[in-house]
Amino acid sequence: MADIVLDKVSKRFPDGTTAVRDVDLEIADGEFVILVGPSGCGKSTTLNMIAGLEDISSGELRIAGERVNDKAPRDRDIAMVFQSYALYPNMTVRENMAFPLRLAKLDKETIHQKVEEAAKVLELTPLLDRKPANLSGGQRQRVAMGRAIVRQPKAFLMDEPLSNLDAKLRVQMRTVVSRLQKQLGTTTVYVTHDQTEAMTLGDRVVIMRGGAVQQVGPPQELYDHPRNLFVAGFIGSPSMNFLHAAVEDGHLRTALGDVPIGDRVRRQLDGADAPRELILGIRPEHFEDAALIDDETRRRGLEFDAPVDIVESMGSDKYVYFTVEGERASAAELEELAADAGAADFTGTGSSLVTRLSAESPVREGEPRRVWFNLEKIHLFDPSTGRNLTLHEGRASGALAD
Amino acid sequence: MSVNATPAGADVAADAERAAGRHAAVPAQRARRRSKAPLSENKRAERRLGWLLCAPAALVMVLVTAYPILYSVWLSLQRFDLRFPDQREFVGLENYATVLTNQFWWTAFGVTALITVVTVVIELVLGMGLALIMHRTLVGRGIVRTAALIPYGIVTVVAAFSWRYAWTPGTGYLANLFDGSAPLTERASSLAIIMLAEIWKTTPFMALLLMAGLALVPEDLLKAASTDGATAWQRFTKVMLPVMKPAILVALLFRTLDAFRVFDNIFVLTAGGNETSSVSMLAYNNLIRGLNLGIGSTMSVLIFLTVAIIAFVFVKLFGTAAPGSDDGERR
Numbered sequence: 001m002a003d004i005v006l007d008k009v010s011k012r013f014p015d016g017t018t019a020v021r022d023v024d025l026e027i028a029d030g031e032f033v034i035l036v037g038p039s040g041c042g043k044s045t046t047l048n049m050i051a052g053l054e055d056i057s058s059g060e061l062r063i064a065g066e067r068v069n070d071k072a073p074r075d076r077d078i079a080m081v082f083q084s085y086a087l088y089p090n091m092t093v094r095e096n097m098a099f100p101l102r103l104a105k106l107d108k109e110t111i112h113q114k115v116e117e118a119a120k121v122l123e124l125t126p127l128l129d130r131k132p133a134n135l136s137g138g139q140r141q142r143v144a145m146g147r148a149i150v151r152q153p154k155a156f157l158m159d160e161p162l163s164n165l166d167a168k169l170r171v172q173m174r175t176v177v178s179r180l181q182k183q184l185g186t187t188t189v190y191v192t193h194d195q196t197e198a199m200t201l202g203d204r205v206v207i208m209r210g211g212a213v214q215q216v217g218p219p220q221e222l223y224d225h226p227r228n229l230f231v232a233g234f235i236g237s238p239s240m241n242f243l244h245a246a247v248e249d250g251h252l253r254t255a256l257g258d259v260p261i262g263d264r265v266r267r268q269l270d271g272a273d274a275p276r277e278l279i280l281g282i283r284p285e286h287f288e289d290a291a292l293i294d295d296e297t298r299r300r301g302l303e304f305d306a307p308v309d310i311v312e313s314m315g316s317d318k319y320v321y322f323t324v325e326g327e328r329a330s331a332a333e334l335e336e337l338a339a340d341a342g343a344a345d346f347t348g349t350g351s352s353l354v355t356r357l358s359a360e361s362p363v364r365e366g367e368p369r370r371v372w373f374n375l376e377k378i379h380l381f382d383p384s385t386g387r388n389l390t391l392h393e394g395r396a397s398g399a400l401a402d
Numbered sequence: 403m404s405v406n407a408t409p410a411g412a413d414v415a416a417d418a419e420r421a422a423g424r425h426a427a428v429p430a431q432r433a434r435r436r437s438k439a440p441l442s443e444n445k446r447a448e449r450r451l452g453w454l455l456c457a458p459a460a461l462v463m464v465l466v467t468a469y470p471i472l473y474s475v476w477l478s479l480q481r482f483d484l485r486f487p488d489q490r491e492f493v494g495l496e497n498y499a500t501v502l503t504n505q506f507w508w509t510a511f512g513v514t515a516l517i518t519v520v521t522v523v524i525e526l527v528l529g530m531g532l533a534l535i536m537h538r539t540l541v542g543r544g545i546v547r548t549a550a551l552i553p554y555g556i557v558t559v560v561a562a563f564s565w566r567y568a569w570t571p572g573t574g575y576l577a578n579l580f581d582g583s584a585p586l587t588e589r590a591s592s593l594a595i596i597m598l599a600e601i602w603k604t605t606p607f608m609a610l611l612l613m614a615g616l617a618l619v620p621e622d623l624l625k626a627a628s629t630d631g632a633t634a635w636q637r638f639t640k641v642m643l644p645v646m647k648p649a650i651l652v653a654l655l656f657r658t659l660d661a662f663r664v665f666d667n668i669f670v671l672t673a674g675g676n677e678t679s680s681v682s683m684l685a686y687n688n689l690i691r692g693l694n695l696g697i698g699s700t701m702s703v704l705i706f707l708t709v710a711i712i713a714f715v716f717v718k719l720f721g722t723a724a725p726g727s728d729d730g731e732r733r
Contacts, residue, residue, distance in 0.1 A: 053625050074631040086626035090644035099640075100630040147630070157629075 002064030002154040002187060003029045004050060009059035011045050011211075019045040021211040022059070030185045032178075034202035036192055037234070038340035042211035043191045044159055050189060051157050052076050063154060074103075079148035083160040085140045087132040093119075093143050094128040100151045118150040121180070138169045145180065155187040162197065174200060193340075195235050199223070207231050209336070225396045229386035230333040232281050232379055238319065238354045242334060244327040245280040245380070252380075252399070254280055255326030256304045256353075256373065262400040265380060268389050278389070279329045281379040284319065287355035289363065290370040301374045308369050309352065313359070320363050322353040322371070331383040375399050471706065477699035484693035497700040506684065507701070513593065514680040518661040521600045525657060526650075528601070529608030536609065537616045554606035562670035565599045569671075589676040596678065599667045604660070608653055615649025616642070655716045659709050681705050 004027040011020040020042040027033045035043040048054040050061060052073035061069055068076050079100070087096050094115055101111045119125045122142045132140055141161060148156055161177070162170045178201055181188050192198055198205045199219040207214040207222065207230070215227045219235075226232035232240050245252040245259065247269055252259040259280065261269075268274065290303045312319040355371060363369050376398035380389045390396050441449070481493045501507050532550055539546045553561065568576040571584045585591035619642050627637045643650070665682040668674060674683045685705060689698025 048625075051625075051629055053628065073625075073628040074633065076629075078629060080626065080629040082622045082626060084620060084622045086620065086622035088623065088627075088641060088644070090647075099627075103631040103636060147626075 003027060003031075004155060004187060004189065005060075005062040006046070006050070007060040007062070009046070009049060009061055010057050011042070011049060011054060012057040019211050020049070023208075023213055025206060025213065025216065027187060027189060030187055032181050032188045032190065032201065032203045034190045034192060034198040034205045035208060036195060036198035036205055037208035037214075038336065039193060041208040043193075043208050045211075046208070047080075047157050047159055047189060047191045050155075051078055051080050077154045078157055079151065079153040079155075080157040080159065081144045081148050081161045083163050085132075085144040085164075087140055087143055087147075089132055092129050092131055093124060093135070093146075096132065096143055097124075097146045097150050100147065104151065114150050115146075118146045121149070121183075122146045122176075137165050138173065141165060141173060142176075145177070149180065149184060149186075152184075153186070155189065156181075158188065158190045160192055161190075163192070163194070170197075177201065196237060199235065205235075207234060209333075221394075225391060225394060226281075226379065226388055227391060227394075228333070228388055229279060229281070229331055229381040229383075230337065232381070232388065233334060233337045236283060238284050238356075239337075240281045240283050240379075241353050241355075242329040242381075243280045243282075243324070243353075244329045245278040247274075247276050247278060252278065252280065255324040257302055259302065259375065259378070259399055261380075262398075263402045264392060264397065265389055265399060265401070275382050275384060277383060279331060279334075279381040279383050281381060282373060282377060284354045284356040286374040286377040287353075287357060288372050288374075289357045289361035290372040292358055292361060293372050298372060300376055301372050303370055303372045305368050305370050306353070308363050308365055308367055311363055311365050315359065317359050318357050318361060318363065320355045320357050320361075320369075322355065322369075324353050329383070331381070331386060333386050474699040474702050474706075477695050478703045480696050482694075482696040482699075484695060493696075497696050498704075501697060501700050501704065506679075507681070509677050510679045510681045510684040513678060514662060514664065514682075516593070517597055517600065517664055517680065518658060521597050521604070521661050522654060522657050524597075524601050525605045525608045526654065528605045529612050529653070532605060532609035533612035533616055536613055550609060551606045553603050554610075556603070558603060558666040559670055561603055562599055562667045565595065565667075566671050569595055586672055587676070589678060592672045592676055592678045596664075596667050596671055599671065600661065600664060603667075604657065608657055611653035611656065612646070612649060615646040615653070618649060619645045651716060655713060658712055658716070662709055662712065663705065681708075 004025075006023050006025040006027075009020065009023045010018065012018050023042075023046060025033075035046060037043050045054060049056050050063075052068070052071060052075075056069050060067055063076060063078070088099065091099065097115045097118060098111050101114060106114075115128070116125070119128055122145060124139070124142055124146055127135060127139060127143075132143065135143065141164075144161065158177075162173050165173060174197060177190075190197075190201060192201075202219060204216060205219050205222055206216045209230050215222055215231045217225075222231055222235050226235065229242075233242065243254050243256065245254045250261065250266065252261060288297075290298075306322040306324055308320055309323045310321040312321075355373075357363065357371075377396075378390065378399040379396055380399060381387065382389060388396065390398060390401070392401065478497055479492060479494060480490060481496070482490045536543070536547050536550060566586065568574040569584075569586050571577045577583065577585070585595060623641055623645065624637055627641045632640060663682050664680045665686065668678060668680055668683050669686075672678045674680075674687065679687070681701060682705065685698050685701035688694045688701060692698070
């Protein structure tokens with residue numbers, strides 16, 4: 001077990017592209033860290049550099065305090081789990097799991113014992129003499145995990161290990177991975193493109209975009225206090241709503257009406273080079289059916305009327321989609337996020353607002369509805385830099401803060 | 403494509419069926435099908451299309467392989483020497499007895515076996531190296547591959563002549579390196595040169611087949627092996643070779659069958675002198691030069707049988723278990 005430190009680590013490929021740029025990251029002993037981002041953001045490259053499968057162009061990588069830049073993967077004492085599972089097809093489950101131990105030249109008795117132990121933990125005992133070809137996806141995934149845990153390495157590196165499983169099994173395996181990591185207390189770096197996985201699994205989440213780290217922090221912190229537009233849009237499902245907001249004499253003119261702003265935001269907008277246009281971000285759960293709000297809460301927010309487009313009843317609450325007029329928010333980050341979600345060429349008509357309302361709300365499709373939203377939970381972003389203007393000392397404070 | 407719309411194809415199929423001697427079986431089958439009706443119209447059409455599609459190939463195979471093979475078997479059972487055509491007569495297996503008790507045959511057989519084993523083993527090792535180089539090269543991949551494949555692109559006889567001239571005392575550059583000795587006049591050195599020419603010529607072919615096998619090894623598997631603690635050599639022997647096994651076996655099979663029929667290099671380099679004849683050379687000498695169709699055909703049939711046995715052994719011994727299966731024991 002060990003800590004892993006990335007000190008200004010970069011990766012440049014011979015063709016001149018920079019896959020990873022100056023990544024600084026300290027992963028504590030026993031910590032579960034998730035690298036997350038859209039495809040091509042450099043998360044897998046970073047993981048491969050930690051594993052030693054890719055050379056580090058510049059910067060330093062330390063595992064347990066020791067510089068390992070030039071060490072071969074086999075000398076780093078780390079175990080890796082791959083998306084494709086990478087099981088040796090010619091070996092049985094038992095041989096697959098024993099493979100790293102045999103290479104480490106352990107004696108037969110110890111190997112047998114360790115494999116049996118790991119198999120018991122992952123409930124693989126009845127499958128030990130099968131070949132990988134005769135296992136289901138979930139079973140293969142468990143064998144891959146077993147091969148990693150069997151030799152008690154300094155760290156686990158996991159490259160989208162659950163991505164090839166079907167949705168239900170993925171949720172199930174998520175808890176298996178989580179429990180296993182807690183049980184073993186081994187430092188783990190986990191790469192995924194799925195923000196739900198990132199939110200649910202990790203102690204800390206590292207969000208990457210274009211080879212650079214955007215924000216590092218516990219999942220809740222990233223969710224509540226996104227540092228920029230990209231983080232805000234990437235984390236959360238359904239994702240944050242973004243609306244165009246024009247700054248006009250102390251107000252923000254938006255499709256939801258005029259939003260008042262507090263002194264803190266105003267001061268930032270006073271500068272000569274301050275943006276005249278902003279992007280307003282608000283999460284679906286910060287809306288509520290105006291009929292269901294008490295007066296105390298009502299004062300902290302604003303209300304607007306809009307026609308209901310679609311209602312998705314989740315049982316516990318309702319996702320209600322409204323059509324709102326007005327300009328669409330546009331920024332490079334938002335386009336990138338849309339492209340990653342595969343929706344770059346699908347915009348629908350008008351801008352659509354996703355809200356999460358109480359299940360008691362009697363909304364009906366096609367009818368207009370009065371909706372309240374919480375001004376304290378609003379984020380304002382500078383469209384040119386993506387910076388969150390409502391963030392103060394790392395905490396988001398809403399539009400009204402003084 | 404509708405089957406009924408291709409009367410020409412149907413004729414071909416009918417021909418093929420007739421030629422394959424199944425004209426009796428087919429109506430019987432049809433009758434059975436009609437009485438039980440186990441196949442839907444769709445299935446039947448599909449099956450008919452299947453037959454139609456393989457018919458042309460099957461027909462060609464029958465014409466160009468089955469007939470010559472059967473004819474040479476027929477010839478091998480006769481005393482048939484074109485110099486004495488009057489003495490043609492059916493003699494059963496007498497020719498086989500003659501050939502199999504003949505020391506020239508066994509010498510040639512030994513030479514052929516030696517050439518086969520030595521060349522295939524060396525080609526496998528070199529070809530694997532070459533395949534790895536071609537697979538791994540990042541810079542100038544095209545040039546490396548083209549350069550490696552040049553020997554295979556040269557006509558064997560032409561290449562053989564260039565080897566012969568190179569080893570000719572006085573004028574050959576290779577012979578001059580060895581003080582103008584005449585290696586093609588001695589048995590051991592002649593065999594060595596024949597094998598050298600064979601290896602030089604066909605290693606690229608081996609490399610090409612093995613490279614296809616290398617492409618079958620997933621990159622993740624090698625990455626997994628290196629994080630599991632395998633050295634480069636262990637990755638090669640414990641991960642790559644087992645995964646590539648089917649491709650290696652195909653390459654070995656092809657090359658073994660080819661090598662056993664070695665002819666052109668020997669024909670040009672030594673013409674079989676100093677007991678360097680292969681079985682193919684011997685068969686050629688008897689058939690074409692000696693005009694002894696009976697004995698020559700016997701040898702051809704024996705070569706055919708040897709090759710068939712080699713193929714059978716390869717397929718039986720190694721071919722059944724592709725990596726990853728539980729050898730037939732399914733879940």
